[in-house]
Amino acid sequence: MTRRPASAARGIADEELDDLFAPLLTYHSLVLAVSGGADSMALMHLFSRWRERRPETPVEALVATVDHGLRPDSAREAAWVARQARRLGLRHETLRWSGAKPASGIQEAARRARYRMLAETCLLLAGGGPSAVVTAHQQDDQVETFLMRLARGSGLDGLSGMPPVRGLAGRGSGPALVRPLLAVPKARLTATLVERGLEWIEDPSNEIDAFERVRVRRALAELEKLGVTRRQIAESIKRLRRARETVESALSQFEIAVGLDIVCSALARFDHEAFLAGPAELRLRLLARLVEAFGGQAEPPRLAKIESLAARMEHTSWRGSTLGGCVIARHKTQITVAREFGRAGLPEIILAPGGRAVWDRRFVVSLSPRQQGPVVVRALGARELRRLARLREGAFELPARAAATLPAFWRADELIAVPQLDWPPDGLTAPAEEAPCGSQFIW
Structure with missing residues (x-):
């Protein structure tokens, strides 16, 4: 020492x-x-x-x-x-x-x-x-x-x-x-x-x-x-930071202008034409932020890859791309950004009663201390999503590929909860602090 x-x-x-x-x-x-x-x-x-x-x-x-x-x-x-x-x-x-x-x-x-x-x-x-x-x-x-x-x-x-x-x-x-x-x-x-x-x-x-x-x-x-x-x-850095803060403020306004909407913490969507009409710098920053938030990766993509994606999106023939763990796609007048399920699938963790953990670098998941025994948190998956839709007697608001990547709580092979989809329905009336399973999107 x-x-x-x-x-x-x-x-x-x-x-x-x-x-x-x-x-x-x-x-x-x-x-x-x-x-x-x-x-x-x-x-x-x-x-x-x-x-x-x-x-x-x-x-x-x-x-x-x-x-x-x-x-x-x-x-x-x-x-x-x-x-x-x-x-x-x-x-x-x-x-x-x-x-x-x-x-x-x-x-x-x-x-x-x-x-x-x-x-x-x-x-x-x-x-x-x-x-x-x-x-x-x-x-x-x-x-x-x-x-x-x-x-x-x-x-x-x-x-x-x-x-x-x-x-x-x-x-x-x-x-x-x-x-x-x-x-x-x-x-x-x-x-x-x-x-x-x-x-x-x-x-x-x-x-x-x-x-x-x-x-x-x-x-x-x-x-x-x-x-x-x-x-x-240090004085020059301070002045440059002031300029950056101005750009960040403009980004917040740009998100409003393109109608950015986060659906069930599984999907971001915004207007295609309004996006292309915006300044190039703000388009790059919005894409970078969304890919980082939804991609679940340890490190966000480099700027050069974001620039390449933004350039492709300007072409009328562009329909979709993958980048940084995300699927970015055009659907009529909307652009959507969602987690890519990937060949290797998504992580699986065990939560003990009273436990909290970070799942897929996108969600903080938790289990009430009043629960009896541990649960497994893993992606909902397309098959279970279809079963829930039948039980619910109607499709969910967001596309199936996005909903399938949400965290779901399981005990053995029994699905206990999917908080982002308000499942099970009887959990809708319970105060958040009393919910047996919790899931918070890191945005």
Whole structure:
């Protein structure tokens, strides 16, 4: 563990905490991502101090450490963070990235896995209330990310940097990702730990030139000599973010203009002509959002694939395409987006009474603690859908291929519930909190 001598930077004072952590008051449940490095340890200690000064704050918090299993000491370091969290009276959980690791692009794969596990932990902790993953990204991270994206030729989204608050996976109703320290220089966070005599873990990968971020960090010193400072870059990022927020606001209006309708959490539909009449940028953003929400994939399609899809949709001969786990199709005057069932089918999980889980990265499913024994959650399927339609004495509102991909609750071979289809009918009058089986679309 590391303790550095004091530096010229000034640590974070107690009087600054309310301004830094005010965005967290919006949420009922928080997952603090703490690796043990200086930044995240500063986040954990500052958060603890903020709660100590505001004992009336009704926020449930969990400290989570992701053990990627990439270094021999990772498990020991996660255990050390757990001890530090418990000393502050904070609950801790270690999330382990299991399974095969890629031979190349390991940092990006680890990042995707980390956010997926943090998001799922946050969803399960929330119990239906607003929730957020809180990270310790700081101003230096923001500047480095800007330069890395600039080197790749990124557009407005990339160059507007990491927003202080956004929906995880870009969706509005799921957990948020909050970065309360984004405007704070790294030197001040390190100074905070030094002034309080606190320890942290140095990540050896921060010194390996094979990693792009390390090279960019060192190049920043040369840019400083040319008068391109971190503060100036941060100011440019802030202005670009303002432009991006304007585009996002326009997207919300565009969704209204095309008549976007989400049917039973299984299908999105909107007007074809109104869509083609809209600005190209807004068309791309709407398609990207829908494919990400309905596709159930770990990573959304790259922009180039969204652009290719949008170009095909302009042709009068276009009738449909598949992309990112979705079927995108034209039906007369409407375009629909729905989950593709796929050759391998959809996932199957077991829920114990009182349990909650994320199913197909689209739904948070839950089982009442009053239920007797576990249930299996799997896709409804076309065959069972036809049987329900006969019992209901009428077809459901949405196409069969979309309804078949909805989560259904089973005990042995008996279908218990399909919440999105209000099945069984006698469950319609039960209050949501008393429903034996729950399913919430992550939108």
